[in-house]
Amino acid sequence: MNIKDVENLAELARIDLTEEEKQGLLKDFDSILAYVDTIKSAEIGDIELHNDVYNAWREDEPRVGEPDFSLQLIKEGFPDSQDGFLKVKKIL
Numbered sequence: 001m002n003i004k005d006v007e008n009l010a011e012l013a014r015i016d017l018t019e020e021e022k023q024g025l026l027k028d029f030d031s032i033l034a035y036v037d038t039i040k041s042a043e044i045g046d047i048e049l050h051n052d053v054y055n056a057w058r059e060d061e062p063r064v065g066e067p068d069f070s071l072q073l074i075k076e077g078f079p080d081s082q083d084g085f086l087k088v089k090k091i092l
Contacts (some may be wrong), residue, residue: 001029 006026010017080087
């Protein structure tokens with residue numbers, strides 16, 4: 001990567017950079033790209049990659065037993081109700 005690449009990226013991002021900022025970004029990009037190369041060269045050994053699993057959803061199953069909440073419990077815990085409805089503050 002060179003200074004022209006940094007200038008092109010700055011133009012695409014529509015940001016103005018001083019020469020000092022360009023040099024700093026060039027150094028940062030170089031270290032980032034060097035780290036990516038290090039990661040690419042890592043030995044992974046006999047690790048199996050499973051890229052064939054997509055949208056692994058569990059099946060819906062009915063729960064057995066009492067639910068954690070019920071309409072009656074909610075009504076009992078609510079501060080105000082009227083005609084079977086729960087009253088809340090008006091939001092404008």
